[in-house]
Amino acid sequence: MFKVKAFAVRNIKELMRDPLSYIFCLGFPIVMLVVMTLVNESIPEEAGMTIFRIDNLAGGIAVFGQTFIMLFTALTVSKDRSGAFLIRMYASPMRSADFIGGYILPMTAVSAVQTAAAFAAALIISLITKTSLNILGLLAAVFFTLPSAVMFIGFGLLFGSLFSEKSAPGLCALIISLGSFLGGIWFDAEATGGVMLKLCKALPFWYCTRTARSAITLDFSFDEFLLPLIIVLICGTAVTALAAISFKSKMKADLS
Amino acid sequence: MTAVEAKALVKKYKNKTAVDSVSLTVEKGKLFALLGVNGAGKTTTIRMLSCLSAPTSGEAFINGHSCISETETVKTEIGISPQETSVAENLTVRENLEFMAAVYGFDKAKIKKRSDDMINLFSMVEVENARAKTLSGGWKRKLSIAMALISEPKVLFLDEPTLGLDVLARRELWSAIETLKGKITVILTTHYMEEAERLSDRIAIMVNGRIAATGSLTELEKISGRTGLEEVFVEIAERSSQNV
Ligand SMILES: Nc1ncnc2c1ncn2[C@@H]1O[C@H](COP(=O)(O)OP(=O)(O)OP(=O)(O)O)[C@@H](O)[C@H]1O
Numbered sequence: 001m002f003k004v005k006a007f008a009v010r011n012i013k014e015l016m017r018d019p020l021s022y023i024f025c026l027g028f029p030i031v032m033l034v035v036m037t038l039v040n041e042s043i044p045e046e047a048g049m050t051i052f053r054i055d056n057l058a059g060g061i062a063v064f065g066q067t068f069i070m071l072f073t074a075l076t077v078s079k080d081r082s083g084a085f086l087i088r089m090y091a092s093p094m095r096s097a098d099f100i101g102g103y104i105l106p107m108t109a110v111s112a113v114q115t116a117a118a119f120a121a122a123l124i125i126s127l128i129t130k131t132s133l134n135i136l137g138l139l140a141a142v143f144f145t146l147p148s149a150v151m152f153i154g155f156g157l158l159f160g161s162l163f164s165e166k167s168a169p170g171l172c173a174l175i176i177s178l179g180s181f182l183g184g185i186w187f188d189a190e191a192t193g194g195v196m197l198k199l200c201k202a203l204p205f206w207y208c209t210r211t212a213r214s215a216i217t218l219d220f221s222f223d224e225f226l227l228p229l230i231i232v233l234i235c236g237t238a239v240t241a242l243a244a245i246s247f248k249s250k251m252k253a254d255l256s
Numbered sequence: 257m258t259a260v261e262a263k264a265l266v267k268k269y270k271n272k273t274a275v276d277s278v279s280l281t282v283e284k285g286k287l288f289a290l291l292g293v294n295g296a297g298k299t300t301t302i303r304m305l306s307c308l309s310a311p312t313s314g315e316a317f318i319n320g321h322s323c324i325s326e327t328e329t330v331k332t333e334i335g336i337s338p339q340e341t342s343v344a345e346n347l348t349v350r351e352n353l354e355f356m357a358a359v360y361g362f363d364k365a366k367i368k369k370r371s372d373d374m375i376n377l378f379s380m381v382e383v384e385n386a387r388a389k390t391l392s393g394g395w396k397r398k399l400s401i402a403m404a405l406i407s408e409p410k411v412l413f414l415d416e417p418t419l420g421l422d423v424l425a426r427r428e429l430w431s432a433i434e435t436l437k438g439k440i441t442v443i444l445t446t447h448y449m450e451e452a453e454r455l456s457d458r459i460a461i462m463v464n465g466r467i468a469a470t471g472s473l474t475e476l477e478k479i480s481g482r483t484g485l486e487e488v489f490v491e492i493a494e495r496s497s498q499n500v
């Protein structure tokens with residue numbers, strides 16, 4: 001465990017000293033929260049559109065933020081792989097599992113901090129817009145969005161292991177777009193229905209936002225919360241396992 | 257006692273034989289220099305000895321442990337400073353050292369002590385709190401070497417340690433390396449004859465992936481009939497490349 005810890009400490013320091021991480025991981029989700037709230041304010045009440053209302057928005061933004069954690073993971077891993085640093089670490093007693101753990105753990109922590117910060121901003125917005133937002137629900141959501149955080153971090157590790165510093169961000173952009181549209185972050189998939197809803201349901205992202213939104217409203221029913229959470233857990237495990245295998249086999253190839 | 261032993265190491269890439277049947281032995285506490293023109297196979301040899309590259313054939317042992325089947329043990333006993341300087345850019349000098357020490361499982365007190373030792377040995381006090389990415393090339397190189405040494409390795413591999421260092425920094429680093437003599441086995445590659453002459457107990461001259469000659473400077477002078485390492489090197493390198 002000390003090797004995972006040492007590497008995790010290094011990764012978190014590298015991350016915290018990169019100004020971009022504050023802009024993307026903390027700033028951007030909060031800015032989107034404010035912008036979308038302004039959009040919501042200009043939608044007439046008769047339209048009956050609640051997707052940008054803070055209680056719906058908060059869960060979406062939590063998942064949206066996680067997509068940027070994915071981008072950061074991919075960047076960190078691909079950058080490490082392109083330089084001589086990782087190669088030198090291969091000659092140390094660090095095993096592939098130590099590297100993988102050392103990447104995933106701090107990123108998960110950063111993701112939790114990000115979600116908490118976004119929710120704190122959401123709480124302030126809810127007070128200003130006089131919308132009700134349950135603090136207990138927000139706290140529960142910080143916890144129950146962790147599996148989806150791990151899934152996105154898994155995607156980041158996967159792309160960072162397999163692709164270069166140049167192409168990994170492109171693939172992340174693809175997931176960011178897929179995640180925000182087919183995750184139902186920016187529109188109400190269920191109200192839209194049809195092919196769109198089917199597409200959403202075929203990909204894991206929609207279940208991420210659904211878990212988050214249900215937790216925020218303290219709706220822990222099977223259909224609204226438990227089932228999506230289980231799906232996220234399964235997908236998260238699969239993606240992370242795939243990422244770990246990819247990292248390990250790339251490491252092996254580098255050492256051949 | 258033998259610290260490093262290579263037996264007929266071969267490394268082939270697609271249609272290129274980078275290292276062609278290299279055998280060498282280095283006694284404990286001695287400093288062994290690998291000389292050779294660009295592309296001679298020095299880095300590839302070091303990579304195979306430090307578990308960073310699997311040999312196509314042949315085998316290597318560090319303190320009797322196989323670099324192929326006992327990599328776990330070997331990795332705890334070696335330190336390597338790669339040809340390309342490699343440090344964690346956003347960490348300070350001290351943090352880089354502490355990180356390396358932590359990877360080897362040292363406790364807090366020992367991490368602190370070893371980091372202090374390295375900072376003193378390489379005279380890095382003035383930059384210890386500077387981020388690695390703000391360091392000049394020479395300072396980064398010193399840090400990279402210090403990171404290889406912090407884990408108290410029994411065998412240290414230095415791939416062109418003084419590349420890009422100014423005359424003063426180079427001499428300073430030589431003194432640091434000289435303090436290791438007798439305690440740590442060192443294998444270093446260099447393009448500077450003066451460096452090999454001053455530091456090494458034995459020298460191997462690599463030409464086209466093969467070791468063309470091995471011995472102390474006096475022995476190599478005898479073999480080649482020349483005096484001074486530079487003359488010896490040119491003679492042996494030219495003679496062997498004509499034979500190919
Ligand atoms: N990964 C690789 N794939 C293909 N060829 C390689 C690879 N690594 C090294 N080589 C080739 O093997 C040969 C030996 O390279 P090596 O880096 O060991 O030389 P060197 O003696 O360290 O040279 P230099 O003094 O320039 O550092 C070179 O011809 C190089 O092109």
Ligand SMILES: [Mg+2]
Pocket residue numbers: 298299300339415
């Ligand atoms: Mg080299």
